[in-house]
Amino acid sequence: MRRLLTPALLVALALSAPPAARAGQDNPADRLLDQPMDAxxxxxxxxxxxxxxxxxxxxxxxxxxxxxxxxxWGIEKCRRxxxxxxxxxxxxxxxxxxxxxxxxPSERLAGDRLVSLLLRRxxxxxxxxxxxxxxxxxxxxxxxxxxxxxxxQRPYGPCAxxxxxxxxxxxxxxxxxxxxxxxxxxxxxxxxYLPEPPPxxxxxxxxxxxQLDSLARxxxx
Ligand SMILES: [Zn+2]
Numbered sequence: 001m002r003r004l005l006t007p008a009l010l011v012a013l014a015l016s017a018p019p020a021a022r023a024g025q026d027n028p029a030d031r032l033l034d035q036p037m038d039a040x041x042x043x044x045x046x047x048x049x050x051x052x053x054x055x056x057x058x059x060x061x062x063x064x065x066x067x068x069x070x071x072x073w074g075i076e077k078c079r080r081x082x083x084x085x086x087x088x089x090x091x092x093x094x095x096x097x098x099x100x101x102x103x104x105p106s107e108r109l110a111g112d113r114l115v116s117l118l119l120r121r122x123x124x125x126x127x128x129x130x131x132x133x134x135x136x137x138x139x140x141x142x143x144x145x146x147x148x149x150x151x152x153q154r155p156y157g158p159c160a161x162x163x164x165x166x167x168x169x170x171x172x173x174x175x176x177x178x179x180x181x182x183x184x185x186x187x188x189x190x191x192x193y194l195p196e197p198p199p200x201x202x203x204x205x206x207x208x209x210x211q212l213d214s215l216a217r218x219x220x221x
Contacts, residue, residue: 028189029122029129037126038187040148041179042137045087045094048078052093053183055135059096059176061195069110073097073173082168083158089138094183097173102142111174115141118176119153127151133189135182140175 052075060072076093080086089095098114100107118139122129128151131139139146143159146152159169166172181187 027117027120027122027130029133032133032188032192033122033124035188035192037129038132038135038181038189040128040132041135041181042148043180045089045092047087047091049092049094050076050078052076053178055178055183055185055190056094056096058185058190058193058195059134059178062193063096063098063114065195067098067110067114069104069107070098070100070174073099089177092183094180095138095175095177097175099173100141102171108142111141114174115139115144115146115153119146119151130189133187135179135187135190136176137179137182138175138177140170142171143169 056075060075063070064072074097075090075095077088077090079088079091081088090097100111102108102111118131118134118136119128120130121127126132128146128148131146137148139153140156143156144153145156146154156170158164182190185191185193
């Protein structure tokens with residue numbers, strides 16, 4: 001006999017699920033159905049910007065609030081793509097690496113769920129909905145890459161070589177790159193984005209009350 005879940009139990013289960021599990025149910029792209037879908041778009045990097053673009057910083061905040069594990073592993077760095085001559089999106093400050101290890105089951109699951117969320121269809125059946133809303137042009141994780149050339153992931157080229165290190169293979173981080181519209185927060189997701197508060201950091205004590213005024217003043221400069 002099948003067990004029936006009462007509505008109250010379903011609510012309790014949903015509330016007790018970790019953020020990534022809830023993310024499996026909730027596609028932020030579905031909140032934007034009344035706005036025209038952003039086009040698939042990729043912009044080649046041409047040099048070093050020496051700054052982190054606002055969309056990359058916002059994506060960092062979104063990941064920090066949403067991901068149950070991992071941490072930011074770098075945004076801006078003036079360099080070419082690993083093993084190649086073309087400029088990395090990191091050189092223009094419009095890519096972010098999120099540290100996750102495929103050999104740690106909870107981290108692998110979190111990475112798989114993140115990529116799935118970014119690339120899945122919205123309620124109207126449009127593929128890569130959240131990636132397009134955010135203005136993404138690269139998602140690389142565990143020897144698979146997605147770019148707007150296809151709606152699906154494909155094998156990541158460097159992994160075909162016999163000797164490929166874990167970082168090159170993106171087995172120790174997820175790489176997410178933004179096109180210029182995403183990097184400048186001009187796509188539909190970022191235009192309506194309200195930053196999620198960062199998770200509380202238990203290691204940083206709150207300042208004593210007397211310091212709050214001076215902290216507030218110093219942050220205005
Ligand atoms: Zn990267």
